Amino acid sequence: xxxxxxxxxxxxxxxxxxxxxxxGDARRRASTQLVLDGLAIETRGSVRDAVARYEDALKVDAxxxxxxxxxxxxxxxxxxxxxxxxxxxxxxxxxxxxxDAAAHLAGLRGAALAQLGKRALxxxxxxxxxxxxxxxxxxxxxxxxxxx
Amino acid sequence: xxxxxxxxxxxxxxxxxxxPLRGVGIALFLASAALGEITGRQLxxxxxxxxxxxxxxxxxxxxxxxxxxxxxxxxLDFELIDLRGTLERLGYREASGNSLALGRFSLARGELxxxxxxxxxxxxxxxxxxxxxxxxxxxxxxxxxxxxKREIGALFLEPEQVGAYYGPDREQRELVRIDxxxxxxxxxxxxxxxQRFYRHIGLDFWRIGGAMAANLxxxxxxxxxxxxTQQLMKNFFLTPDRRLKRKLQEAAMALITExxxxxxxxxxxxxxxxxxxxxxxxxxxxxxEAARFYFGKPVRDLSLxxxxxxxxxxxxxxxxxPHRSPEQAQARRDLVLRLMLQQGKVTQDEFAxxxxxxxxxxxxTPDLRDARFFLDxxxxxxxxxxxxxxxxxxxxxxxxxLDLRLQRAASRVISExxxxxxxxxxxxxxxxxxxxxxxxVALRPQTGEVLALVGGRDYAAxxxxxxxxxxxxxxxxxxxxxYAAALEPASGAPAITLASSLDDSALSIPVWRNVxxxxxxxxxxxxxxxxxxxxxxxxxxxxxxxxxVVGIARVREMAQRLGVESPLPNVPSLALGxxxxxxxxxxxxxxxxxxxxxxxRVRTFEDxxxxxxxxxxxxxxxxxxxxxxxxxxxxxxxxxxxxDHGTGYGxxxxxxxxxxxxxxxxxxxxxxxxxxxxxxxxVVVLWVGFDEPRRLGQAAAQxxxxxxxxFVEEASGGNVAGAFPVPGDVAELEIEPATGAIALDGCPxxxxxxxxxxxxxxxxxxxWRGSQPMPPQPRDFEPAAPEPPERRRERSDDEPGLLERFxxxxxxx
Numbered sequence: 001x002x003x004x005x006x007x008x009x010x011x012x013x014x015x016x017x018x019x020x021x022x023x024g025d026a027r028r029r030a031s032t033q034l035v036l037d038g039l040a041i042e043t044r045g046s047v048r049d050a051v052a053r054y055e056d057a058l059k060v061d062a063x064x065x066x067x068x069x070x071x072x073x074x075x076x077x078x079x080x081x082x083x084x085x086x087x088x089x090x091x092x093x094x095x096x097x098x099x100d101a102a103a104h105l106a107g108l109r110g111a112a113l114a115q116l117g118k119r120a121l122x123x124x125x126x127x128x129x130x131x132x133x134x135x136x137x138x139x140x141x142x143x144x145x146x147x148x
Numbered sequence: 149x150x151x152x153x154x155x156x157x158x159x160x161x162x163x164x165x166x167x168p169l170r171g172v173g174i175a176l177f178l179a180s181a182a183l184g185e186i187t188g189r190q191l192x193x194x195x196x197x198x199x200x201x202x203x204x205x206x207x208x209x210x211x212x213x214x215x216x217x218x219x220x221x222x223x224l225d226f227e228l229i230d231l232r233g234t235l236e237r238l239g240y241r242e243a244s245g246n247s248l249a250l251g252r253f254s255l256a257r258g259e260l261x262x263x264x265x266x267x268x269x270x271x272x273x274x275x276x277x278x279x280x281x282x283x284x285x286x287x288x289x290x291x292x293x294x295x296x297k298r299e300i301g302a303l304f305l306e307p308e309q310v311g312a313y314y315g316p317d318r319e320q321r322e323l324v325r326i327d328x329x330x331x332x333x334x335x336x337x338x339x340x341x342x343q344r345f346y347r348h349i350g351l352d353f354w355r356i357g358g359a360m361a362a363n364l365x366x367x368x369x370x371x372x373x374x375x376x377t378q379q380l381m382k383n384f385f386l387t388p389d390r391r392l393k394r395k396l397q398e399a400a401m402a403l404i405t406e407x408x409x410x411x412x413x414x415x416x417x418x419x420x421x422x423x424x425x426x427x428x429x430x431x432x433x434x435x436x437e438a439a440r441f442y443f444g445k446p447v448r449d450l451s452l453x454x455x456x457x458x459x460x461x462x463x464x465x466x467x468x469x470p471h472r473s474p475e476q477a478q479a480r481r482d483l484v485l486r487l488m489l490q491q492g493k494v495t496q497d498e499f500a501x502x503x504x505x506x507x508x509x510x511x512x513t514p515d516l517r518d519a520r521f522f523l524d525x526x527x528x529x530x531x532x533x534x535x536x537x538x539x540x541x542x543x544x545x546x547x548x549x550l551d552l553r554l555q556r557a558a559s560r561v562i563s564e565x566x567x568x569x570x571x572x573x574x575x576x577x578x579x580x581x582x583x584x585x586x587x588x589v590a591l592r593p594q595t596g597e598v599l600a601l602v603g604g605r606d607y608a609a610x611x612x613x614x615x616x617x618x619x620x621x622x623x624x625x626x627x628x629x630x631y632a633a634a635l636e637p638a639s640g641a642p643a644i645t646l647a648s649s650l651d652d653s654a655l656s657i658p659v660w661r662n663v664x665x666x667x668x669x670x671x672x673x674x675x676x677x678x679x680x681x682x683x684x685x686x687x688x689x690x691x692x693x694x695x696x697v698v699g700i701a702r703v704r705e706m707a708q709r710l711g712v713e714s715p716l717p718n719v720p721s722l723a724l725g726x727x728x729x730x731x732x733x734x735x736x737x738x739x740x741x742x743x744x745x746x747x748x749r750v751r752t753f754e755d756x757x758x759x760x761x762x763x764x765x766x767x768x769x770x771x772x773x774x775x776x777x778x779x780x781x782x783x784x785x786x787x788x789x790x791x792d793h794g795t796g797y798g799x800x801x802x803x804x805x806x807x808x809x810x811x812x813x814x815x816x817x818x819x820x821x822x823x824x825x826x827x828x829x830x831v832v833v834l835w836v837g838f839d840e841p842r843r844l845g846q847a848a849a850q851x852x853x854x855x856x857x858x859f860v861e862e863a864s865g866g867n868v869a870g871a872f873p874v875p876g877d878v879a880e881l882e883i884e885p886a887t888g889a890i891a892l893d894g895c896p897x898x899x900x901x902x903x904x905x906x907x908x909x910x911x912x913x914x915x916w917r918g919s920q921p922m923p924p925q926p927r928d929f930e931p932a933a934p935e936p937p938e939r940r941r942e943r944s945d946d947e948p949g950l951l952e953r954f955x956x957x958x959x960x961x
Contacts, residue, residue, distance in 0.1 A: 026223020027869070033221075033301025048766075052271035055595065055769060060219055060302065062594040062743075062829045063873055071769075086746065086773055090594075093744050093777045093875045 014133035015100040017066050017148055024064075031061035035070050039148035042074065050074070050144070065095035072108055073142050081112035088112070103132035107142055114140075194397065195404050201384055202409060207420060209321055209543030209759065210314045213523055214307035215552040216597070216754075217272065220281065220288060221302040226260075227286040228865045229553055235262065238306055239444015239510045250276055251445050258283050261294070265449060267304055269547070270755045270763050279303055308552050309440075311523045315540035318429055322436035323543060323759060324447050326416035332452045333435060334415065335493040336459035340484045342376040343491055346411060350377045350402035377402040380418045424458065425465040432465075442470060444510035452494065453502035456484040470509045478507045519555055521603030521613050522548070526752040528616075531765070534756075543759035549597035549751055551590075557862040558588045558600040565855040566605050569836075575845030586836045587614035588859065589731050593739035593831050595769045596748030612839070619714055619728035620820045620835060623813035623848070626707070626725035627691045628741070628824075631683055631786060633698045633706040636779045637904060643698050645907050646782055647888030650682045651675075652690040657720045664720055666692040669814070669847065678885060683786050684794025686812060688724050695723025709774045711736035711747050725813060734824050735833040741783045742809070742826040744875060745775035777875035778904040784809050784872050785902050787825070795849045796825065802857035806868030810856070812848040819843060821851035828870035830863065832856060877905050884913035 017039060021032050038053030051074060057067035068091040076084030088108055095101060110125030129137035136146050218234060220226075235253055240262065243252040248263040255261075260281040267274040279300070282289040291300050312320055338345050344352050352375050359373035374382070381401040386394055405414060423431060424438040432441050438458050439447040450458070460480035461468050470477035482503050489499040526548060527539065534544075566584050569576045576584050583605070590600040603613030612618070634643040644650070652674040657664045666688045668674070674687060682690040695703055703723060704716045712734075716727040732750065740747040749770035756765035787809035790796040795812040810825020819841040824833045834856045837844065844851055860868070874880075882891040883901045889911035891898035903909075 027221065030221030030223065030301045037301070048271045049273075051768070056219060056272070056302070058595055058769070059216075059592070059597075060221055061870075062592060063870060083770070086771055089773055089777075090744065090746060094873050096876055 013100060014103045014136050015069075015098065015147075017070070020066060024061075027061050028064055031057040031064040032066055034060060035064070035066045036148060038070060039144040042144040043148065047074075047078070063094055065091045068094060069101070069104065070144075070147065073104075073144070073147055076108055076112045076115065077141065079115065081115040084108065085112045103129045103137055104142060104147070106132065107137045107140075111140065111142075191400060191404070194401050195408075197385060198381075198401055198404050198408065202405070202413070202417070205541065206417060207321060207323060207543075208315055208317075208319070208541035209323055210312040210319070211539045211542060211544035211546060212312040212320075213310045213526060213546045213548050213550075213753075215310050215548060215550050216599075217267075217269065217307045218305040219302050220291065220305065222288055222290050224288045225286045225865055226281075226283065226288050231260075234305065234308075234553075236511055237308055237444070239440070241508055248278060249451075250449055262303075264303070265306065265445060267306055269304075269307075270757050270761070270766075272304055274304060277303070307547065310519050310548060310550055310552065310555075312430075313523070313527065313536070313539035314430065315537075317431070319431045319433050320427070320437055321420060321433040322440055323420050324416075324434065324436040326412050326419070328448050329416075329419060329435070330448060330450060330455060332488075332494070333419075333447065333450060333455040333459070335488055335491075336452075336455045336484050337376070337419065337435075337462070339487040339491050339493055340459050341379070341462055342374075343487075345376050345415070348375055348406075350375060350404075350406035351399055374398075375402065376418045377405055377414055380414065380421060381405065383421050383423070384417075422462055423465055424461050425469055442509045451502070451505070452498060453481060453485070453505040456488070456502060457481040457507070460484045470507055474507050474509075481507070519550065519552075519559075520607040520611070521615070522550055522555065522598070522601045522752065524611065524613060525598070525601055525603075525616050529752050530756070544764070545757040546753050547755040547757070548753045549592075549599065550601075551599040554590055554600040554863055555602075558590065558602045558859055561855060561859045561862065562586050562588055562602050562605055565858060566836075569851065573845055575843055576851075579842075582838050582840055582842075584836065585610075585614060585839055586834065586855065587618070587731055588832065588834045588855075589615040589735050590830055590832045590859075590863075591735050591739050591748070591750065592829060593742035593748060593826060594746075594829070596736075596739070596750045596771065598750060598752045599830065601752075610839075614835060614839075615731045615833075617730070618835075618839075619730055620837065620841075621815035622725040622727060622729045622734060623815040623820060623822055624686045624688075624691075624725055625734055625811050625813035625822050625824050626722065626727065626729075627683065627686065628738070628783060628787065628811055629707040629710065629712075630691050630695045630698065630703050630723045631679075632710070632741075632775065632779060632783050633702045634694050635782050635904075636706070636775065637907065638702075642779075642904070642907060644679055644694070645888070645903055645909070646679055646786065646901050647883050647903070647909050648679050649676045649888065650679055650687075650690040651693055652677050652682060652687045655689050655693055657692070657696065659720060666721070666724060678888075680786065680789050684789045686790075686795050692720060692723050695720060707737065709747075710740045711774075725815065731822075731833045731835050734822075735831050738810075738824045738826055738833065739831040740775060741780050741787065742828070742831050742872075743771070743780075744777040744873070745773055745780035746771045747774045776877070776904075778877040781872065781875050781878050782902055782904065787811055788872070791825065795847075796823065796853055798849055798853035799825070799857040799860070802854060802861060803866050804857050804861050804864070804868065805866065806864070807871055808860070808868055809872070812853060814848045817843055818845060818847065821846070821848040823848055823852040823856040825856060825860075827860065827864065827868040828872055830860075832859060834859070874902075878902050879905050879908065881908055883909065887911065887913060889913040 017032060017035055021036060022029060034053050034057035038050040041053060042050035054067055054070045054074065057064055068087045072084045072087035072091055075087060088105065092105065106125045107129030110122040110129060113122035113125065126140055136142060240251055240253050243254050248254060248261055250263050251265055253260060253262045260283055262279055264277045264279060266276045278294045280292045280294055291303050293300050344355065352373060356373035378398050381398045385401065386398055420434040423433055425432040425441060427441060432438055435458055436447050439445060439450055442458065443450060443454050457470060457477060460483065468477050468480050485499055485502050488494045566586055570578065570584055585604055587604060588600065588602045589598065591598055601615055603615045604610050636642055654673055655666055668688050673689060677687065677690060700718055700720060700722055704718065707716060712729060714727065714729050714733060716722060719726060736747065736750055751767050754767055755763055758764050790811055791799050791808045796810050799808055808825060808827055810823055813822030819837055821836040821844055822834065834852050836851050880900050880902055882898045883889060884891045884895050884897055885899050886897065888909050890909055892912050892914060895913040
C-alpha cells in the first residue's frame, strides 16, 4: 500500500478508546473502562498493572476488541511481536473493518514486522500508518496515551 | 582459734575437717562440678536449639491458593453470582446506617454499600474503598465511589482461599509482622496471658509465686505461671507435660531466648505460633490466620472486641470456640476486656463499646474438597522447583484462575446428577464396588483460564483426576476435527462447504486383512445428506467417508494443531473417535473453535508470590493461531446446529437460551458419554463413564447432555450472553438446502448459509439467466474485518471471486 493509495481513501480520525467508552452493553462498557484504566496506568509507567487491567477487560468481556487491541499494542512495543500480531488478528476478527482503526492496524503490523526483522515488509505498513495518522504514527510508535 | 582459723585459711577449709567429713566435702565438690558441667553442656545444647530455630526458618507456612478475584461491574446479575454470600464468605458483615466501618456492607433502598478492604494483589492492588452499588432487580446498575463521588467501571473483590498445600502437620498460618499488629491485639494478649511481659526476663517469679500459692491453696494444679516466652518455648520445642524436667528446660530456654532476642521478636514469634483453633483437620496457628478464620479479615482490621475474643481463645481454643460455644466465647472476650480495663489498656468508653458489640464471626466455609482436583492440577503445572516440601513451608500465595462459583456449581451438579442417573437405570447403578464417575472442566477460551475442574465425584474416595489423567475414546467428539479438516482451505479449495452433501451409504474399508464397515447409531444408512444434517445427527458413515476423502493423516494433523497431544492411531476409525483423549485436551481443542481459531495455553494460575510479596512466577495469556478464523467460525456454526437441531438439543430443552455450540460423543458399546460445548466465553467438556469401562446403556444425549445443560444453566442463569463474532472472511448467502445452490427469487426452498469468501456456490436456484437480476452478493457483516495487507498481496490471481466466477461462467456459456 502506498501513500497514493491511501490518499484516495477517506481518512478518519485515528481510533481512541475513550471515544468508544459508551459503546455496547453494560458489560462491554465495563470492559472498555478497564482498558482505559490500563492505558492510564501504563502511561504512568506501571506496566504489569496495566497488563493485568487489559487481561481483566478480557475476563469481563472476552470478545471486546479493544482489549485485544490494547494488548496487541503493548506486546508489540514490549518486544513480543508474535504475541502482538496474534492479538492484532484477534482484534481484526472481532472489530471488523473500522476505518478509524486502519492506521493503528497498519502501524502495529508494521512495527511488529520491523521487530521481527522484516523491514522491507514493515515499511509500507508504517508508511500507510503515517499517512493515515501523521500526528500519532509520525514517530513509528503508538503510545498508550495516544490510544487512550 | 585464730591460728587454727589461719590454718584453715592457709590449709584450705577441708584441712580443718576430719577425714570422713573431708571425704564428703570432696564428693560434694566433685558432684557439683560434674553437675555444673552437665548443666553447662545442657545449656549450650539448649542455646543451640533456640538459635537454630530463631535464626533458621521460624515457621513452616503452607502455600495457599486463592481464587480469581470477583469483578463487579454494571450490568452484572448480582443474584447469579451470589454477591451477598460472597461478601459473607470474605468476612464482610452487614451493618445498618450510612456510616460503614471497614469490612461492612449495608443494603437499603436499592443501594448496596460496601466498605471494601484494601485489596492485596501483585498487579491489582487497590486501597480500601467505600462504594455504593445501585441495584435494579437482579442487576447492578452502577457503581459509585462515595469518597471521590465518581462512577467506577469495575470493582474488584478480594479472592477467596481455595485451599493450601499443607505439610504432614496440617498447620495453617498467616504470618504477621509485629509492626502490623494493632496495639489493642498486643494489649489483649498481654492482659490475659502475661501482663508483665515487658518487665520480666523470660520467667516471672512474681507470677510463679502467685501461681504456687494458688495451687497450694487448691491442693491441685489450678493456675500456671508461664510467661509468653515460656509458652513459646513449650510450643516450639517441648511437649505439654508438666514434669519438672520439662519445666526446667522450658525455663532455661526462656531465659536464653530473652537474653538473646528482643522482646518484639519474641512477641512476634509468639503471636504467629500460638494455636487458636481447628478448621476440619487443619490447625489454625497465629493471630493472622485466626483473624481470617474467625473474622474473614486481616489482623490489622480487627476491632477491639475481635482482638479480645482472639486473645481469650488462647486458653482453650476449641472449648471457647465462638463457632461451637458462642456464649462461653463471649464471656471470655468480656473477661479479657475487663482485664484490659483494669490494667489501663482501654478506657471505660472503649470497654463499654466493645462489650456491647454482639458476637459476630465469619461463617466457617468448609474446605472445598472437590477443588482438591484443581489444586493437584495446579501443583502439576507449577515448575518442578516448587516441590511438595517448598509448597508446604514457604508460605507462597498462588493466585489461581479458579472461579469458585463455577467450581461449586460443577461439584454440586456432578454429585446430584450422578446420583440421579444411578437411580434411573440399572446400567448406571453401582456394581461390583464401582460407581458411575464423571469429570467436568470449564475453560475461558480466549484466555485459557481453567474456571472449574472436577476430576471425579469424590476426591476422598479417589484422587484420580479423570479430566487431566484419564484417556478415553472420544467418540463422536472427534468428528469435529474431521469436519474442520474438510472445511479448511489448506491448499486450494476445501473438501466441502456447509452447502455440500455427504454420502451416508454403506461403506467398506479394507484394514489389514479385515474390512471395516462403520455403522450408524440407528443401524440405518441415510443416502445423500447435507453436511449440516450429517453433523447434527452425528452420522458415522458419512463422517468415516469424509475422513477418507480428507485423509486420516490430515485429520490427525488437524486434531494435533487444535490442541490434542495424546497419540492418535493412524486408522480409518480415528474419524469416529477411536483415539483415547483426555477431557482437558478436548477442552483446549474446542476452545480453539470458540476463540476463532486461536489455541490458548491452558492456565491454572496467574501469579505466584513469595511470603515477602515478591512475584516469583507470572503466567500471561498465551495463544497461537492454528486455524483461520473463517473455518473456526464455520465449525462453530455447525456445532451450534447440533445444539439447536441435533443430538445436543437437550440443552435447549433444558431451557438454556442464547449462543451455545457443542457436540455429543458416545464411544463404542456406549462405554463413554461426552459432551463438549461452548458459549462465547466458556468451554465445558463433560465425561461420564466407569473407571473400568462398561456399558452405560444410553447415548451421550441422554446421559451427558442433561448434566452439561444444568451446569451451564447454573453458570449463566439460563440465558447465555454474547454472540459468536462472524469474521470478515465469512459471507452469508441464501441457498437452496437440497442442492446447495444460491437461492434466487423464485427458488421455492431457501435458508441462509455461511461460506468462506471465495468458496461460495456457483450454481443457482432456479438456474440463473442473463436477463435476470444479478445473483445476490454475499452479505457482509458489519463491519467487515479488513484482510491484512500481506494476505491481500499473497492472494493468488487464480482464486477468482464470486463475480469473476459468474463472469467466466457466463462466458463459458
